[in-house]
């Protein structure tokens with residue numbers, strides 16, 4: 001019997017049977033990994049030019065796997081940023097732990113859909129286990145549930161949707177049914193230095209930004225507890241564990257009890273900073289955070305899971321589920337854990353497998369050590385930078401972030417330009433209280449003493465070059 005499409009089918013079966021291509025993929029991956037420590041951190045012009053090779057019309061006919069892999073290896077890999085090495089300090093970008101990379105290789109063959117337990121029992125089980133582990137690591141109350149999403153942007157969105165649901169529900173307004181347009185007012189209060197992803201979430205949720213009440217911050221970007229306005233049960237208060245520039249933490253212990261007393265919903269954006277809670281050395285920074293109502297945190301930053309991995313944690317499971325469901329009739333019960341009940345998506349990749357692998361590979365002590373190492377390296381680099389005459393570190397290095405500036409903005413920007421051009425490391429720019437800064441974020445497991453030395457020397461050269469030119 002001849003069926004149409006048979007020849008494609010046959011080819012695909014053959015491709016799947018042939019281990020060669022899969023071994024080749026692994027070999028290319030291993031070759032890439034082997035040169036991470038010595039290559040340029042940001043691709044040079046030549047490498048970027050190679051990307052032109054990808055510009056072609058949609059092919060009429062397909063090609064074999066070998067050709068695809070070869071193309072990516074030749075032109076794709078050189079145009080990557082070496083954020084999986086030890087000297088990429090841009091934004092807040094973690095590397096990937098080896099165990100998770102290995103697991104993602106293996107489980108790629110599984111191609112699981114994590115939407116529901118019935119679609120993938122193994123994903124559902126590991127979500128349950130990982131949820132328990134996260135609650136234990138962060139010291140969160142028993143009733144807390146976790147949703148496994150793509151990052152903190154989406155985690156913030158989910159948590160704030162849950163807050164909106166609960167606050168309106170308490171006033172007899174079912175937001176799922178009645179929507180937001182004639183709803184009773186909900187106040188949103190946050191710090192001056194709230195992260196852009198929170199603003200985005202508020203916009204998506206219909207809060208707008210005009211009425212946002214922004215609390216003044218101190219010179220580290222922390223909310224000033226004495227400036228928190230009077231709160232009530234119609235208010236969402238948004239706090240931060242890890243200011244994206246300075247790494248500073250809001251004073252949870254001072255702020256949350258009063259906010260809860262007033263009946264407000266407290267959310268903590270802890271994208272990279274919440275992990276400090278796992279380290280006995282750094283836990284002080286997070287003191288009192290367990291009293292909040294919801295938290296968002298990334299796997300892919302300080303925990304070093306591969307992209308993309310974020311988690312929403314919520315102490316009001318009903319609010320989280322109700323706000324993410326299209327139908328109120330659907331609520332998970334019993335042992336079954338359907339991941340889609342805790343995230344905006346239905347079909348999802350099984351990102352929890354890599355998160356689980358990271359936690360299992362490190363253990364509690366390893367997570368603490370990983371986080372402490374970021375702080376150690378950041379402190380050591382900040383100290384070295386402080387010794388270069390003409391460079392200043394503008395923040396207290398309480399966690400993993402360092403803000404560096406020169407005596408004027410031009411000099412800072414030129415220093416950053418030369419630093420980036422040399423390619424030994426990469427750090428990006430930001431502004432801090434009106435001043436341009438070079439922002440160095442240390443959150444890759446691979447960053448060691450040698451990397452700190454190389455980075456310091458490169459910065460020293462870049463600064464000397466910039467100073468010589470001005």
Ligand SMILES: *Cc1c(COP(=O)(O)O)cnc(C)c1O
Nearest residue numbers: 151152153195197244269271298
């Ligand atoms: C990175 C970051 C976010 C956004 O997280 P994504 O994982 O990139 O979506 C939110 N808040 C803070 C403080 C961050 O550092």
